[in-house]
Amino acid sequence: MYKPFKLPDDFLMGSATAATQIEGGDRNNTWYDWCEKGKILDGSSCLRANDHWNRVEEDVGLIRQLNHRAYRLGLEWSRIEPNNGQFDFSAISHYRNEIEMLIQNGVKPLVTLHHFSSPLWLRDEGEFENEKAVGYFERYTRYVVENLGDLVSEYITINEPNVYVANGYFFGDWPPGQKNLGLALKVFKNMTLCHIASYRAIHEVRKKMGFKGITMVGVANHLRIFDPYSRNPLDLLAAKVMEHMFQGAIVKSMTTGRLRFPIGFGAPMGKGRFFDFIGINYYSRSAVRFKGFKDDVMPNTQRNDLGWEIYPKGLYDLCKKAYKMFKAPIWITENGTCDQEDAFRSDYIYQHLLELSKLSEEGIPVQRYYHWTLMDNFEWVEGESARFGLIHVDYETQKRTIRKSGELYGQICLHNGVTQEMIDNYL
Numbered sequence: 001m002y003k004p005f006k007l008p009d010d011f012l013m014g015s016a017t018a019a020t021q022i023e024g025g026d027r028n029n030t031w032y033d034w035c036e037k038g039k040i041l042d043g044s045s046c047l048r049a050n051d052h053w054n055r056v057e058e059d060v061g062l063i064r065q066l067n068h069r070a071y072r073l074g075l076e077w078s079r080i081e082p083n084n085g086q087f088d089f090s091a092i093s094h095y096r097n098e099i100e101m102l103i104q105n106g107v108k109p110l111v112t113l114h115h116f117s118s119p120l121w122l123r124d125e126g127e128f129e130n131e132k133a134v135g136y137f138e139r140y141t142r143y144v145v146e147n148l149g150d151l152v153s154e155y156i157t158i159n160e161p162n163v164y165v166a167n168g169y170f171f172g173d174w175p176p177g178q179k180n181l182g183l184a185l186k187v188f189k190n191m192t193l194c195h196i197a198s199y200r201a202i203h204e205v206r207k208k209m210g211f212k213g214i215t216m217v218g219v220a221n222h223l224r225i226f227d228p229y230s231r232n233p234l235d236l237l238a239a240k241v242m243e244h245m246f247q248g249a250i251v252k253s254m255t256t257g258r259l260r261f262p263i264g265f266g267a268p269m270g271k272g273r274f275f276d277f278i279g280i281n282y283y284s285r286s287a288v289r290f291k292g293f294k295d296d297v298m299p300n301t302q303r304n305d306l307g308w309e310i311y312p313k314g315l316y317d318l319c320k321k322a323y324k325m326f327k328a329p330i331w332i333t334e335n336g337t338c339d340q341e342d343a344f345r346s347d348y349i350y351q352h353l354l355e356l357s358k359l360s361e362e363g364i365p366v367q368r369y370y371h372w373t374l375m376d377n378f379e380w381v382e383g384e385s386a387r388f389g390l391i392h393v394d395y396e397t398q399k400r401t402i403r404k405s406g407e408l409y410g411q412i413c414l415h416n417g418v419t420q421e422m423i424d425n426y427l
């Protein structure tokens with residue numbers, strides 16, 4: 001059932017990580033605080049994670065070994081700006097050093113400015129509940145781009161604002177642990193304004209400083225498929241409502257500057273086109289029931305270790321829809337699966353990339369694929385127990401071991417496609 005396929009020569013593949021999930025050692029961010037409060041299901045802490053902060057060289061070596069041509073990394077804001085308005089040059093220099101290493105190894109960096117975690121001083125000011133966050137985020141953006149902009153031309157302003165809001169302000173199991181719809185909407189609005197201010201600042205600084213290369217800025221949007229659980233028209237209605245509330249309204253607000261119901265109205269920062277690519281983090285599908293307004297899983301489907309349905313066709317459908325709507329390059333800024341035994345990750349990668357190859361054949365500009373994730377890491381509230389890595393990590397010894405699926409993916413990156421030999425050896 002497997003067949004070889006090719007991806008376009010200019011299609012770049014690699015993997016994605018986030019600072020808090022791999023670095024370890026920082027006590028100045030909201031997730032460290034959350035761990036200290038005992039909120040992590042397996043009792044682990046991001047203070048340990050992968051000790052990547054001290055193992056950058058080794059990890060860049062692995063990135064190279066896996067033939068990555070692109071790598072998405074996050075910056076820890078709390079390290080770069082440990083106190084309000086006070087920047088730490090040694091932190092930004094550390095990232096500079098890492099990025100230089102990547103470039104020397106032929107890997108194109110994509111930098112994320114905010115990936116779920118915030119400095120504690122910002123939290124003390126209400127984080128994104130406070131409109132002041134917009135000015136703060138812009139100032140931080142400028143500092144980063146002034147210091148890295150000669151090396152980095154590609155940025156993600158904010159990772160998954162919808163997941164951040166849903167977990168932190170609706171379900172309340174992520175920091176700051178709120179269950180307050182009013183606040184959730186306020187945060188959505190302020191994050192939209194943050195994105196726009198940051199988008200503009202990145203372009204402005206890169207231009208003013210005369211840095212070379214086309215500047216590409218976007219958001220890593222967590223997009224899901226929302227299908228009705230049954231043929232009941234009420235389920236269909238609920239699926240439509242949920243889709244809009246979770247992703248439709250925020251994506252439209254951030255890309256155009258015009259706030260959509262229920263986030264707000266009008267265009268407080270002016271209308272525009274605030275994206276150079278559409279970033280898609282794709283994992284799964286929600287099967288929506290009207291009864292209880294529930295986000296369920298389709299029966300009799302393949303699931304990963306966390307119970308998420310594996311649904312490759314969803315990636316095809318989402319990209320197609322996004323391209324139709326935005327007419328911009330599509331970057332898969334995350335896609336991957338939780339598979340402790342490495343039993344189905346290879347198949348997962350094959351199936352999802354196959355969908356992307358179909359899109360390329362249809363002329364849809366899918367240009368990037370960042371697999372989530374390079375190595376097992378601190379998976380937020382799941383802690384160390386949820387394993388998404390191409391590389392297995394023993395947290396006690398910090399030993400990294402490339403999984404079979406990692407080897408396969410390394411080969412795919414090298415050949416920009418799947419060959420018969422790979423099928424024979426890995427699938």
Ligand code: FCB
Binds near residue numbers: 159160163222372379
């Ligand atoms: C995404 C997050 C990423 C990781 C994966 C599994 O929602 O952006 O940090 O947790 O899920």
